[in-house]
Amino acid sequence: MLSECTIFLMGKSGTPRAVARNAQIEAIKGVARxxxxxxxxxxxxxxxxxxxxxxxxxxLYRYFATxxxxxxxxxxxxxxxxxxxxxxxxxxxxxxxxxxxxxxxxKAIRSWAKAQPHEYTLIFGTPILGYEAPPETVKxxxxxxxxxxxxxxxxxxxxxxxxxxxxxIGDVNDFLEVETLSSVMPGVSTDDYVRALMAWTQIFGFxxxxxxxxxxxxxxNADMMFDRVLYELAQSLDISHS
Amino acid sequence: MLSECTIFLMGKSGTPRAVARNAQIEAIKGVARxxxxxxxxxxxxxxxxxxxxxxxxxxLYRYFATxxxxxxxxxxxxxxxxxxxxxxxxxxxxxxxxxxxxxxxxKAIRSWAKAQPHEYTLIFGTPILGYEAPPETVKxxxxxxxxxxxxxxxxxxxxxxxxxxxxxIGDVNDFLEVETLSSVMPGVSTDDYVRALMAWTQIFGFxxxxxxxxxxxxxxNADMMFDRVLYELAQSLDISHS
DNA sequence: TGTACATCAGTGAACGCGCGTTCACTGATGTAC
DNA sequence: TGTACATCAGTGAACGCGCGTTCACTGATGTAC
Numbered sequence: 001m002l003s004e005c006t007i008f009l010m011g012k013s014g015t016p017r018a019v020a021r022n023a024q025i026e027a028i029k030g031v032a033r034x035x036x037x038x039x040x041x042x043x044x045x046x047x048x049x050x051x052x053x054x055x056x057x058x059x060l061y062r063y064f065a066t067x068x069x070x071x072x073x074x075x076x077x078x079x080x081x082x083x084x085x086x087x088x089x090x091x092x093x094x095x096x097x098x099x100x101x102x103x104x105x106x107k108a109i110r111s112w113a114k115a116q117p118h119e120y121t122l123i124f125g126t127p128i129l130g131y132e133a134p135p136e137t138v139k140x141x142x143x144x145x146x147x148x149x150x151x152x153x154x155x156x157x158x159x160x161x162x163x164x165x166x167x168x169i170g171d172v173n174d175f176l177e178v179e180t181l182s183s184v185m186p187g188v189s190t191d192d193y194v195r196a197l198m199a200w201t202q203i204f205g206f207x208x209x210x211x212x213x214x215x216x217x218x219x220x221n222a223d224m225m226f227d228r229v230l231y232e233l234a235q236s237l238d239i240s241h242s
Numbered sequence: 243m244l245s246e247c248t249i250f251l252m253g254k255s256g257t258p259r260a261v262a263r264n265a266q267i268e269a270i271k272g273v274a275r276x277x278x279x280x281x282x283x284x285x286x287x288x289x290x291x292x293x294x295x296x297x298x299x300x301x302l303y304r305y306f307a308t309x310x311x312x313x314x315x316x317x318x319x320x321x322x323x324x325x326x327x328x329x330x331x332x333x334x335x336x337x338x339x340x341x342x343x344x345x346x347x348x349k350a351i352r353s354w355a356k357a358q359p360h361e362y363t364l365i366f367g368t369p370i371l372g373y374e375a376p377p378e379t380v381k382x383x384x385x386x387x388x389x390x391x392x393x394x395x396x397x398x399x400x401x402x403x404x405x406x407x408x409x410x411i412g413d414v415n416d417f418l419e420v421e422t423l424s425s426v427m428p429g430v431s432t433d434d435y436v437r438a439l440m441a442w443t444q445i446f447g448f449x450x451x452x453x454x455x456x457x458x459x460x461x462x463n464a465d466m467m468f469d470r471v472l473y474e475l476a477q478s479l480d481i482s483h484s
Numbered sequence: 485t486g487t488a489c490a491t492c493a494g495t496g497a498a499c500g501c502g503c504g505t506t507c508a509c510t511g512a513t514g515t516a517c
Numbered sequence: 518t519g520t521a522c523a524t525c526a527g528t529g530a531a532c533g534c535g536c537g538t539t540c541a542c543t544g545a546t547g548t549a550c
Contacts, residue, residue, distance in 0.1 A: 017492080017547070024493085041368075042284075045536060058538075059494050067537065125368035126283075127454050138459070145460075169473045175466035180459050194470055197460060201471075202440065204456075205447020212369050214446075217380070217422050218387075218439060224417035228436055229443075231411045236478060259514070259525080266526085287503060300505075301527050309504065 025063050027053065029073055033119070036074060040118045041128060046070065071122075072134050078119040083143025085112045090147050098155040098239040103230050105147050106203050110226060113207045120211065124204060142184065145200070149185030152196055155239045156188050163238045165191040192237070199233045267305050269295065271315055275361075278316060282360045283370060288312065313364075314376050320361040325385025327354045332389050340397040340481040345472050347389050348445050352468060355449045362453065366446060384426065387442070391427030394438055397481045398430050405480045407433040434479070441475045 031052045036044050046067050050057040064070040089108030093100040113120040123141075127133075133141070155161040165172075172178070172190045181193045188196065206229055209215050210222045219225045234240040273294045278286050288309050292299040306312040331350030335342040355362040365383075369375075375383070397403040407414075414420070414432045423435045430438065448471055451457050452464045461467045476482040 015547085021493090046538090047536065055493095056495055057536095058496080058540085061538075062493060121368050124450075124454070124456070126363050133455055133458065165470075165474070166477050167473065169470055170466045172470075175461060175463035175470070177460050177462050193460075194467075194474070197457075197467075198444065198471060198474065201447040201451055202444050205443040205450065208450065209443055209446065212366070213375055214366070215439075216375065218419050219417060220419050221417035224412045225436075225439075228407075228411055228414075228417070229440060231409065232407070232436070232440065232478075235408050236474075257514085263526090288505090289503065297526095298528055299503095300507085300529080303505075304526060 021063075028060065028063055028070070029077065032070055032074055033077070036118050036122065037116065038118075041071070041122055044071075068129055071129065072137065074119075075122055075134075076137050076140050078116070078123050079137060079140035079143065081116070081119070082109065082112050082123070083140060083147070085109075086144050086147045090151065095154070096158060098151055098158075098160060099234050099241050101151045101154075102148075102234055102237075102239055103227075105151065106230050107226070109144065109203060110207050113211065117211055120207070124208060125212075145184050148196060148200060149181075149188065151239070152185050152192060152237075153187045156192070161192055161238050162189065163191070163195075163236075164189075165194060195237050199237060202229065202233060263305075270302065270305055270312070271319065274312055274316055275319070278360050278364065279358065280360075283313070283364055286313075310371055313371065314379065316361075317364055317376075318379050318382050320358070320365050321379060321382035321385065323358070323361070324351065324354050324365070325382060325389070327351075328386050328389045332393065337396070338400060340393055340400075340402060341476050341483050343393045343396075344390075344476055344479075344481055345469075347393065348472050349468070351386065351445060352449050355453065359453055362449070366450060367454075387426050390438065390442060391423075391430065393481070394427050394434065394479075395429045398434070403434055403480050404431065405433070405437075406431075407436060437479050441479060444471065444475060 028049060032044060032049050035048060035052065046060050046064075047057045049070075050060050060070075064073070085108045086105050089104040090101050093104050095101075113124075152161055172194060176190070176193050176197075178190055178193070181190075182188075185193065185196060206226060210219070215222065215225075231240070270291060274286060274291050277290060277294065288302050288306075289299045291312075292302050302312075306315070327350050328347050331346040332343050335346050337343075355366075394403055414436060418432070418435050418439075420432055420435070423432075424430075427435065427438060448468060452461070457464065457467075473482070
């Protein structure tokens with residue numbers, strides 16, 4: 001969360017000072033991201049960022065009121081990077097090839113995670129800023145959900161993704177935030193919200209297990225296993241080929 | 243990993259000194275566990291453990307050569323607690339009620355996680371001791387897998403859990419460690435290894451998402467959602483009722 | 485266009501903190517003969 | 518059973534570290550009149 005101080009200091013944009021200021025903020029984030037990638041969250045300190053920039057540590061307080069504020073900025077960036085790589089992958093497929101879009105998006109997520117393990121961990125590992133995500137991360141975090149949701153929606157419109165749940169164990173309206181979900185996946189049936197959330201959980205569960213070493217001894221080729229998982233999920237989601 | 247030093251110091255068991263020594267080790271772990279539960283991993287320091295025990299910090303080095311060694315001990319304990327609560331839940335069901343055993347085990351895992359969030363995080367959150375799990379954790383970590391595997395095996399023997407995979411995308415033998423898996427789930431078809439691993443991934447993915455706040459805004463009643471997820475998984479695993 | 489003033493990026497020293505780990509030591513408890 | 522010696526739990530001081538954050542400051546850059 002940006003402190004009032006920081007917001008105050010931002011001033012009007014466009015002026016030379018504001019431009020320089022934004023450039024400096026970007027430079028700081030860039031260095032912080034590099035250090036994060038090298039040593040992980042716990043090895044990321046304001047002092048080291050300052051050192052790398054040939055600044056005195058207190059200078060950073062002109063830009064970030066607190067270490068957590070810098071971390072939050074990195075989290076937002078990470079969500080955005082992940083979101084945009086997912087969006088690009090989706091856009092690279094034929095619009096009516098739902099299975100292709102689904103697998104491409106999921107693979108983009110996993111590729112991003114493997115290429116930026118520490119940024120993935122920053123987002124999906126143990127939370128560090130308390131258990132409540134800062135509100136400004138929400139919009140960025142929703143981008144991946146939106147991509148997957150849209151694929152669903154499109155498949156639904158073409159007559160796929162219409163399987164009802166096998167049985168009535170509890171009413172979906174009682175345990176899901178259907179209003180929120182319907183805005184992310186408009187037109188998708190409430191029953192399919194369950195499957196979409198399960199698919200989502202499965203993808204991120206898979207990546208976390210893989211990256212955190214919990215598949216050691218059981219999965220020896222995660223690439224192939226992932227393909228298989230995506231195929232099975234597509235089957236249950238009713239968006240597979242043919 | 244226990245240092246050679248520690249192993250050397252352990253001496254014969256049964257002697258008064260060895261008894262006192264083991265008691266002290268347990269006392270240290272107990273205090274460490276309490277502090278872990280209160281403040282999480284990052285708030286767990288040797289110095290504070292020592293303070294709580296009215297000892298000088300260097301005294302702990304008689305028992306643990308390093309902070310990581312203490313952490314490893316806590317990890318092993320956590321896996322064992324989780325494993326035994328899972329085993330107990332399974333044993334409390336009728337032996338041929340596979341769906342009951344499945345849901346009871348899964349719910350026991352989730353209950354344990356929610357009751358001991360920091361211990362869950364220690365095991366399934368971001369790894370802290372490097373990406374290779376210390377070898378002595380492996381046996382304890384396998385207990386949960388064994389419970390789930392046994393349910394599968396029993397179901398299989400009674401004629402359930404026999405669905406073949408829907409299609410041949412890659413050979414299971416190429417991406418799974420079938421030898422290891424067959425020892426955990428004897429008699430289960432290789433195709434079902436995939437489903438078992440997916441179910442496993444789904445359960446832990448669900449719990450992590452829930453605990454780390456990623457269901458905020460989409461799932462409002464995690465208990466009910468979890469029931470639904472277990473039901474759907476049982477369906478795909480072919481161990482549901484009737 | 486020039487001058488007086490306000491803004492603000494960056495400095496440097498300091499505060500206060502807690503941490504893991506080492507090391508030479510004391511003194512009680514156990515063991516061997 | 519008693520004595521000489523070995524073991525080892527716990528002490529206390531110290532080393533060396535890096536961290537986040539505050540604060541009074543300098544001096545360059547911008548702004549208002």
